[in-house]
Amino acid sequence: MTSPELSTAFEQGGTPTGIPAKTTQDSRTRGGIGESTLRPDGTLKVTGEFAYSSDMWHEDMLWGQTLRSTVAHAEILSIDVSEALATPGVHAVMTYDDLPTGVRHYGLEIRDTPVLAHGKVRHHGEPVALVAADHPEIARRAAARIRVEYKELPIVTDEASATAPDAVLVHENRTDHYCAHVPHPNVLHRQPVIRGNAEQAARKADFVVRGEYRFGMQDQAFLGPESGLAVPEEDGGVHLHIATQWLHSDLRQMAPVLGLPPEKVRMTLAGVGGAFGGREDLSMQIHACLLALRTGRPVKIVYNRFESFFGHVHRHPAKLSYEHGATRDGRLTHVRARIVLDGGAYASASPAVVGNAASLGVGPYEVDHVDVEALALYTNNPPCGAMRGFGAVQACFAYEAQMDRLADAVGMDRVEFRRLNAMSQGSVMPTGQRVDSPAPVAELLRRVKEMPMPPERQWESSEGVDLRQLPGGLSNTTHGEGVVRGVGYAVGIKNVGFSEGFDDYSTAKVRMEVVAREPVVTVHTAMAEVGQGGVTVQAQIARTELGVTRVAIHPADTRVGSAGSTSASRQTYVTGGAVKHACELVRERVLEIGRRRFGSRHPGWATAGLLLEGGKVVTDGGEVLADLVDVVRDEVVEVEEEWRHRPTEPFDPRTGQGNGHVQYSFAAHRAVVEVDTELGLVKVIELACAQDVGRALNPLSVTGQIQGGTTQGLGIAVMEEIVVDPRTAKVRNPSFTDYLIPTILDTPTIPVDVLELADDHAPYGLRGVGEAPTLSSTPAVLAAIRDATGLELNRTPVRPEHLTGTA
Amino acid sequence: MRVNLTVNGRPQQADDVWEGESLLYVLRERLGLPGSKNACEQGECGSCTVLLDGVPVCSCLVAAGQAEGREVVTVEGLADHAGRRAGGTGARTGEGAGLAPIQQAFIDAGAVQCGFCTPGLLVAADEMLERNPDPTDEDIREALSGNLCRCTGYEKIMDAVRLAAARQSEGGRA
Structure with missing residues (x-):
């Protein structure tokens, strides 16, 4: 079975198969940036040998189980664990009272989340107790024997109930640094962004449209469940093999709760089955370590899908109110917006989500007069936090609906209206930040509009009707009658990297040595590979910078400095930047060695701009000075360095002004849908995307990111929503039976047009890719459904009852 | 209970199997074949798909005992x-x-x-x-x-x- 000790380094050598290399010169390094090299972990993943966190196994290991609250808001009057503890095969039962230190809360930014509930639960599914047993079923049954006596409390579930004068407080006695400037203790954070004078500008508008929009709660629905294996170590510490997005962030939150110094909590990244933001917060990390330290045995915890829906935060549901104005000639006069995000019971990443929603709430448009307010509530609903798109998604859904309506009011083509108002390089954001790299918003819209349209009535052929291409599919609900086609467009803007003054760095350790007469480079970072292909790109960067063929990617762990989070579309930029930087330092040292050894033999060694290419040291004119193997010989050249992008600033708490973001990322979509208007069934026929990626380090991976992000946007448009009962704040659909994500039948072809306009501030000119396509996909699909049906449709996801008037 | 089955062409025996265990659990946790995946364990996601006597099935929905005497092919095979x-x-x-x-x-x-x-x-x-x-x-x-x-x-x-x-x-x- 898979032993954690067997986690192997990936190695990728030689010219990859399948995709022809762009570089044809023999002297050049193969497999560098810009090529579609193949994943180094690909073979392990297709043979079933890749060890995901839920595959971990250890001799003598126990299985951990979490008991979760069955009610949303209650006092805990008593917990009786005696029957559970007496169950044969049970080795430990733990509650809040068993926690080893006084630090009993954790959190990404605000430590407001109890490791185990203490005296109170604030949402449905909150962890209350832990069990470790010989078999997962014994652990489950023992957990069910723990008697918890709840006294239910009133709940708050939306802005009206949460901010009522007599509202029950989700967190009493707040001391976090947001509480001083919020209008109510159940408002976690509020961020206005004010530029110009929207009230005055509104008077000059010839056309004004106002709309109220609602965005449902989306689940990341990564397929690999929360899981990991905690192994107690001889020095009293613990080694956790874990699927996460950020090892060092987990470690920082875990160590004080475990009562261990950070160096005694060792973290190794296990295989990660997707993330999409849902692994930014802790889930079972502390719980598994607590049980391992308590029992002295390795403990594995694997959530099932039901528990996974309670085990991570979700995308914030939102209520958004917008007012847009335009002049007769189609110029935006002003935007006023209010975005209310439901943060649920604990803070998670909500403050940063608020910052994004506020600062990006107008979209990629030139508007001089802006008055935006975004806020997140504390409620008794499930906690919400990071998910792909992070606050920019909800706003894009609303402002793009508004742009369509305003274009119609002005009497302009919807795409041309957007292009007329599109921001570009040099534009000033509502935050006052000047956009100082390409912002080809109008060009992306033009490109996506000019893509060829899919053929009409594509379900018909000489052989008859192919039901599978119709709304309703093989349910045989229509042969084309009542089916109407619609087309919709949208564009969005997303920030790349952590914003608002966060010290957003990464660390890379790069080593060059000669192995078997060949130069070999090892790259070691703590970057969480969650599927995005960061390991592929790291090897490409090392090849480009150091001119070698063989690059080994060391498993990610905490023996190297932090890489920051695999989120915010940032890892290729920031950890890629760190790898590039460390490689440059390694190259300098290699050249120093070369000059020492051979400098007197050839004047070329004294020239600037020496390169490492194709395993050789070459001048910038291409003259070969030496083989790397002869330069490096038996030396090991190793560098570990941190790397930072340029700093950002916090937003002013009253005006939202500040250079808050590192980089902006843009994508545009065109959706073509067919709607069975009688049954309210939607089939998305095509979802075309154009995106600027600055520089595609790996075109195959870039396309995969865009198609994957697009599909998650499709999901929230027509099917995905965690349904929370407003009377009880309980989750009603925690399963893949009732929470639907797009299947291959629901997903259309996704043609992608990639634009590469370099950002001079970023490594290789690259632009973060992963999130932007998740923004515009949803409003494009909604616009297409509106186009087909003529309905207003101001909430997402759209369900059949919204299309048939039976809601 | 004991379960005998052929996995990837090799006869296999699993002992001390609890009657409620799925074929997926036996493959992953008892036979050292974690390649079949546990994404939903309720037959909705297909990540645990194996061939059972040549027919693709969700191994999470097959009780271990139902695989007695049958042929299973997993991704490893x-x-x-x-x-x-x-x-x-x-x-x-x-x-x-x-x-x-x-x-x-x-x-x-x-x-x-x-x-x-x-x-x-x-x-x-x-x-x-x-x-x-x-x-x-x-x-x-x-x-x-x-x-x-x-x-x-x-x-x-x-x-x-x-x-x-x-x-x-x-x-x-x-």
């Missing part, structure tokens, strides 16, 4: 399974040696991201190509509609299946 079907006609060459054509195609087409859905998709796609060597796009979508993928948007998976089908038909002609 897929290359051998496809190789036997090809009859050693030289369909596997070069860097892809040791992989089934569908496995190599998933790598080459970029159909693997996080990879958690991959084992189930490979078993399902290989079985479809066995039945239908020249599938239309709609055939592929129908055959793989029980396998959820959250990363790729399925486009590269479509590419991979088309690629495997094309390579298979080239191999057949050669």
Whole structure:
């Protein structure tokens, strides 16, 4: 079975198969940036040998189980664990009272989340107790024997109930640094962004449209469940093999709760089955370590899908109110917006989500007069936090609906209206930040509009009707009658990297040595590979910078400095930047060695701009000075360095002004849908995307990111929503039976047009890719459904009852 | 209880199996074959797909006892399974040696991201190509509609299946 000790380094050598290399010169390094090299972990993943966190196994290991609250808001009057503890095969039962230190809360930014509930639960599914047993079923049954006596409390579930004068407080006695400037203790954070004078500008508008929009709660629905294996170590510490997005962030939150110094909590990244933001917060990390330290045995915890829906935060549901104005000639006069995000019971990443929603709430448009307010509530609903798109998604859904309506009011083509108002390089954001790299918003819209349209009535052929291409599919609900086609467009803007003054760095350790007469480079970072292909790109960067063929990617762990989070579309930029930087330092040292050894033999060694290419040291004119193997010989050249992008600033708490973001990322979509208007069934026929990626380090991976992000946007448009009962704040659909994500039948072809306009501030000119396509996909699909049906449709996801008037 | 079954051509015996255990659990936790994945354990995602007497099933929905005396093929045995079907006609060459054509195609087409859905998709796609060597796009979508993928948007998976089908038909002609 898979032993954690067997986690192997990936190695990728030689010219990859399948995709022809762009570089044809023999002297050049193969497999560098810009090529579609193949994943180094690909073979392990297709043979079933890749060890995901839920595959971990250890001799003598126990299985951990979490008991979760069955009610949303209650006092805990008593917990009786005696029957559970007496169950044969049970080795430990733990509650809040068993926690080893006084630090009993954790959190990404605000430590407001109890490791185990203490005296109170604030949402449905909150962890209350832990069990470790010989078999997962014994652990489950023992957990069910723990008697918890709840006294239910009133709940708050939306802005009206949460901010009522007599509202029950989700967190009493707040001391976090947001509480001083919020209008109510159940408002976690509020961020206005004010530029110009929207009230005055509104008077000059010839056309004004106002709309109220609602965005449902989306689940990341990564397929690999929360899981990991905690192994107690001889020095009293613990080694956790874990699927996460950020090892060092987990470690920082875990160590004080475990009562261990950070160096005694060792973290190794296990295989990660997707993330999409849902692994930014802790889930079972502390719980598994607590049980391992308590029992002295390795403990594995694997959530099932039901528990996974309670085990991570979700995308914030939102209520958004917008007012847009335009002049007769189609110029935006002003935007006023209010975005209310439901943060649920604990803070998670909500403050940063608020910052994004506020600062990006107008979209990629030139508007001089802006008055935006975004806020997140504390409620008794499930906690919400990071998910792909992070606050920019909800706003894009609303402002793009508004742009369509305003274009119609002005009497302009919807795409041309957007292009007329599109921001570009040099534009000033509502935050006052000047956009100082390409912002080809109008060009992306033009490109996506000019893509060829899919053929009409594509379900018909000489052989008859192919039901599978119709709304309703093989349910045989229509042969084309009542089916109407619609087309919709949208564009969005997303920030790349952590914003608002966060010290957003990464660390890379790069080593060059000669192995078997060949130069070999090892790259070691703590970057969480969650599927995005960061390991592929790291090897490409090392090849480009150091001119070698063989690059080994060391498993990610905490023996190297932090890489920051695999989120915010940032890892290729920031950890890629760190790898590039460390490689440059390694190259300098290699050249120093070369000059020492051979400098007197050839004047070329004294020239600037020496390169490492194709395993050789070459001048910038291409003259070969030496083989790397002869330069490096038996030396090991190793560098570990941190790397930072340029700093950002916090937003002013009253005006939202500040250079808050590192980089902006843009994508545009065109959706073509067919709607069975009688049954309210939607089939998305095509979802075309154009995106600027600055520089595609790996075109195959870039396309995969865009198609994957697009599909998650499709999901929230027509099917995905965690349904929370407003009377009880309980989750009603925690399963893949009732929470639907797009299947291959629901997903259309996704043609992608990639634009590469370099950002001079970023490594290789690259632009973060992963999130932007998740923004515009949803409003494009909604616009297409509106186009087909003529309905207003101001909430997402759209369900059949919204299309048939039976809601 | 004790369960006897053949997995990837090899007779296997699992002891002390609790009656409520699934075939998936026995494969993963008792027989050292964690390649079949545990994404939903309720038959919705297809990541645990295996062949049971040649038929693709969600192994999470098969009680371990139901597999008594039967033949199971998992992703770990897929290359051998496809190789036997090809009859050693030289369909596997070069860097892809040791992989089934569908496995190599998933790598080459970029159909693997996080990879958690991959084992189930490979078993399902290989079985479809066995039945239908020249599938239309709609055939592929129908055959793989029980396998959820959250990363790729399925486009590269479509590419991979088309690629495997094309390579298979080239191999057949050669």
